[in-house]
Amino acid sequence: MTSVLRAENLGKRYRQGEKEVVALEGFTFAFPQGSTAVVGPSGSGKTTLLNLLAGFDLPTEGGVYLGELALNRLSEDQRAEVRLKHMGFVFQQWNLIPTLTAWENVAFPLLLAGLPPKARKERALELLERVGLLERAHHLPSRLSGGEQQRVALARALALDPPILFADEPTGNLDATSREQVASLLFEAGEKRTLILVTHDLELASQADRILHLKGGRLVRVATPAPG
Amino acid sequence: MEILSMVLRNLLARPVRSLLTLLGVLIATTSMVLFLSFGEGLRRSLAQELTRVGPAIQLVPEGMEGLGFSGYPEITPEEYRRAVAAGKELGVRSIIPTLFLVRGGFDPQTSFFFQGLPQGVAPDLLYPGVKVREGRLLPSAKGAIVGAKVAKRSQLSLGSPLRLSPRVELWVEGILEESGGLADNLIFVPLKPLQEVLGTQNYTALLVALNPGQKAEEVARALEASLPGLKAQTTGDVMRFAERALRISDLVRFGISLVALIVGGLLVANTVMMSVYERTREFGVMRALGAKRGFIFRLVVLEALLLSSLGGLLGLLLGSAVSQAINLYTLEQVGLALSAVTFRLSLFALLVALGLGLSAGILPAYHASRIPVVEALGRV
Numbered sequence: 001m002t003s004v005l006r007a008e009n010l011g012k013r014y015r016q017g018e019k020e021v022v023a024l025e026g027f028t029f030a031f032p033q034g035s036t037a038v039v040g041p042s043g044s045g046k047t048t049l050l051n052l053l054a055g056f057d058l059p060t061e062g063g064v065y066l067g068e069l070a071l072n073r074l075s076e077d078q079r080a081e082v083r084l085k086h087m088g089f090v091f092q093q094w095n096l097i098p099t100l101t102a103w104e105n106v107a108f109p110l111l112l113a114g115l116p117p118k119a120r121k122e123r124a125l126e127l128l129e130r131v132g133l134l135e136r137a138h139h140l141p142s143r144l145s146g147g148e149q150q151r152v153a154l155a156r157a158l159a160l161d162p163p164i165l166f167a168d169e170p171t172g173n174l175d176a177t178s179r180e181q182v183a184s185l186l187f188e189a190g191e192k193r194t195l196i197l198v199t200h201d202l203e204l205a206s207q208a209d210r211i212l213h214l215k216g217g218r219l220v221r222v223a224t225p226a227p228g
Numbered sequence: 229m230e231i232l233s234m235v236l237r238n239l240l241a242r243p244v245r246s247l248l249t250l251l252g253v254l255i256a257t258t259s260m261v262l263f264l265s266f267g268e269g270l271r272r273s274l275a276q277e278l279t280r281v282g283p284a285i286q287l288v289p290e291g292m293e294g295l296g297f298s299g300y301p302e303i304t305p306e307e308y309r310r311a312v313a314a315g316k317e318l319g320v321r322s323i324i325p326t327l328f329l330v331r332g333g334f335d336p337q338t339s340f341f342f343q344g345l346p347q348g349v350a351p352d353l354l355y356p357g358v359k360v361r362e363g364r365l366l367p368s369a370k371g372a373i374v375g376a377k378v379a380k381r382s383q384l385s386l387g388s389p390l391r392l393s394p395r396v397e398l399w400v401e402g403i404l405e406e407s408g409g410l411a412d413n414l415i416f417v418p419l420k421p422l423q424e425v426l427g428t429q430n431y432t433a434l435l436v437a438l439n440p441g442q443k444a445e446e447v448a449r450a451l452e453a454s455l456p457g458l459k460a461q462t463t464g465d466v467m468r469f470a471e472r473a474l475r476i477s478d479l480v481r482f483g484i485s486l487v488a489l490i491v492g493g494l495l496v497a498n499t500v501m502m503s504v505y506e507r508t509r510e511f512g513v514m515r516a517l518g519a520k521r522g523f524i525f526r527l528v529v530l531e532a533l534l535l536s537s538l539g540g541l542l543g544l545l546l547g548s549a550v551s552q553a554i555n556l557y558t559l560e561q562v563g564l565a566l567s568a569v570t571f572r573l574s575l576f577a578l579l580v581a582l583g584l585g586l587s588a589g590i591l592p593a594y595h596a597s598r599i600p601v602v603e604a605l606g607r608v
Binding site for chain 1: 230231234237238241509510513514515516517518519520521522523600601602605
């Protein structure tokens with residue numbers, strides 16, 4: 001299966017009482033390798049788009065395709081398997097499992113994939129070293145700073161070396177130093193992958209290879225930032 | 229970091245709640261084990277006693293089956309003679325008439341149980357394996373052989389007088405070794421003085437000893453056919469009668485303990501449900517990362533199973549310990565171990581605890597595995 005992710009005429013509508021709300025409409029785009037930032041004001045449809053692209057939710061119109069595979073024709077468990085094998089996620093609120101240590105959080109997707117315990121630990125420690133947190137491997141998330149938790153989350157997203165990486169406001173809750181660190185690691189990881197970055201932060205978005213501007217649930221512009 | 233370890237850590241992350249739930253299951257299981265252990269104890273004691281009773285068949289008046297020797301003597305000398313004649317025809321070894329008398333009220337600590345035996349019959353014919361510790365085993369016409377516990381409790385020694393009535397007095401001629409059975413609490417005396425006290429020539433029961441190779445059931449049915457008004461009970465009949473009564477009492481006791489079990493189950497369900505609500509986001513993250521619904525379901529069910537099986541195991545251990553303590557008391561009081569935590573009871577208790585956990589965990593687990601990912605992650 002090729003790992004090109006594309007959306008065709010993607011739309012999501014839902015009812016809010018008597019009113020029909022259009023969260024996303026007519027979104028068509030094929031995400032190439034490299035980084036793509038999705039920007040737009042609140043309510044522009046960024047979160048809805050990410051939910052649909054990742055298979056967290058189903059569209060009311062159009063479809064999401066991974067190669068030839070239509071995500072919206074798959075069951076919940078089949079979509080979970082696609083996510084496990086092909087996608088990694090970094091969320092704004094880190095979302096680490098609080099009862100697991102840093103290395104165990106990183107190893108969690110490897111557990112789901114059925115890797116043996118020794119291989120899981122080796123891979124998790126290798127990734128933690130890559131994000132500069134090897135010495136914090138045995139700490140619980142509650143003992144890590146926000147920036148450290150986000151780096152653990154990034155290591156977890158890369159655990160199974162997925163071709164697609166989603167990042168939803170990955171620096172939204174971080175201070176300036178951590179923001180720099182996380183952004184640098186994220187774009188480095190995105191170089192050989194399809195990185196889809198949803199953000200309000202135009203400075204962060206400007207580091208991406210292309211920027212999709214959403215407004216009122218529609219794709220209004222595709223821009224390529226000037227190098228430099 | 230295996231699934232079980234994840235479940236355990238989640239329980240340890242909320243120690244007070246987990247401990248309280250564990251205590252609930254522990255108390256429920258302990259009470260069930262104790263309630264049911266009395267039935268098991270009675271079964272075991274009865275089976276042990278019956279194997280210690282020598283004669284394989286007991287002839288008792290009709291309507292007195294299963295009541296042991298507690299009834300008033302109703303078997304007449306004429307019926308005894310007819311029984312002896314019938315026994316001869318059937319080739320039985322012997323037919324021994326016996327009589328019971330209780331003196332001193334209902335408190336086992338202060339009452340005396342006398343068993344009358346014909347002249348020339350020693351207690352070991354009825355209770356194989358009993359041995360004399362002091363004196364003799366076969367009482368004379370005015371003698372009594374005393375069980376070890378009665379002798380100790382009432383401080384009886386060789387030569388001690390036993391006054392059955394103002395006119396009938398016997399003397400201790402032998403004291404038995406402690407056997408752990410019914411004989412420890414009995415005083416064996418000749419039939420005649422007992423009949424004199426009761427003012428009757430009748431007997432409570434006739435004990436039929438068989439020759440090797442004879443089948444108790446066949447002989448019992450043949451004796452019944454030739455002795456109208458008498459019922460022939462084999463040890464198997466007694467066991468079956470007792471088993472029926474014990475099963476009914478088991479059901480009643482299980483019914484009572486079911487209340488505690490239901491409360492325990494609700495505690496587990498409540499704890500797991502609360503844990504599910506608190507961890508909705510966590511489950512959402514797991515699903516987002518690629519966990520299937522079955523993984524979440526297993527995680528939650530395992531939590532309920534771990535709580536209930538641990539509570540069940542500890543409850544079983546506590547129940548066994550309390551059962552031992554009860555037995556120490558009842559052995560001292562009535563010479564019988566009334567409670568028994570048998571293998572099948574232990575297995576039953578553990579299975580009930582597991583069933584409890586499973587049924588308490590299924591609903592929260594189903595709920596947890598069905599929460600839409602976007603809702604669980606708060607991304608609506």
